[in-house]
Amino acid sequence: xxxxxxAIIGRLIQQIGVFNAAVxxxxxxxxxxxxxxxxxxEYQQIGILVRDTLIEFGQxxxxxxxxxxxxxVPSNSxxxxxxxxxLDYYGADQEYLGYFxxxxxxxANAIQHDSSAKRESVFRVLSMTTLCIALxxxxxxxxxxxxxxxxxxxxxxxxxxxxVGEHWEADYDGAFKMEKLVCVECGWFYIEELxxxxxxx
Ligand SMILES: [Zn+2]
Numbered sequence: 001x002x003x004x005x006x007a008i009i010g011r012l013i014q015q016i017g018v019f020n021a022a023v024x025x026x027x028x029x030x031x032x033x034x035x036x037x038x039x040x041x042e043y044q045q046i047g048i049l050v051r052d053t054l055i056e057f058g059q060x061x062x063x064x065x066x067x068x069x070x071x072x073v074p075s076n077s078x079x080x081x082x083x084x085x086x087l088d089y090y091g092a093d094q095e096y097l098g099y100f101x102x103x104x105x106x107x108a109n110a111i112q113h114d115s116s117a118k119r120e121s122v123f124r125v126l127s128m129t130t131l132c133i134a135l136x137x138x139x140x141x142x143x144x145x146x147x148x149x150x151x152x153x154x155x156x157x158x159x160x161x162x163x164v165g166e167h168w169e170a171d172y173d174g175a176f177k178m179e180k181l182v183c184v185e186c187g188w189f190y191i192e193e194l195x196x197x198x199x200x201x
Contacts, residue, residue: 006031009127012134019137019160020060026053027133030126040115043122047111050122050129051079054105057133058082061140063089065166080105083136090143097132097139104129150192151181156200159185167191 009031017024030049037043055077062082066089067073074081084098107125111117153160167180178193187201 005127009130012130016130016134016137020057023053023057023060023133026056027126027130034119034122034126037119037122040117043117043119044112044114046122047108047117047125050125051105051108051112054079054101054108054129061086061136063163087136087139090140097135100132101136104132150196151190154183154186154188156183156188157186159183161185
């Protein structure tokens with residue numbers, strides 16, 4: 001790949017790593033493998049890795065409460081649907097970004113099955129997917145649903161992996177639901193509706 005493009009892809013992967021280290025690691029491995037790859041089988045293998053990276057990324061941003069009533073619940077490997085629901089949930093510009101996700105996924109999938117897979121195609125799908133993931137992260141981070149959270153990162157350990165979960169509290173006429181922000185890394189939590197109750201689980 002050209003050195004300018006390689007540098008841009010490298011910086012994007014770094015940026016993705018701030019949000020999701022595992023996904024960034026997979027993309028870096030794909031870049032390394034592409035540098036060394038020579039055979040069709042090796043190119044196909046990178047196609048699989050790119051597809052798996054999209055699946056892992058989808059799993060990381062999708063939560064069950066993002067499925068709207070009557071909508072299909074995505075399978076554990078349905079990256080396109082998981083990312084689409086996450087974009088919908090965060091109210092991001094989901095339509096065209098969703099197309100981009102679909103294009104990247106289908107392209108990676110096609111390379112996996114292409115018995116004449118070429119270096120150019122693998123480089124293209126890897127670049128597209130890296131940019132796509134960076135754009136989805138950007139859309140999520142800049143969405144109102146994300147920024148209106150009182151905490152952007154965990155005040156206990158500094159992790160960016162804060163999950164919004166459900167919390168049930170007994171009300172005078174039954175249980176009522178509220179959002180609970182939980183740190184995936186250390187178990188720190190915050191419940192805004194209860195006057196900002198926080199602690200470590
Ligand atoms: Zn934490």
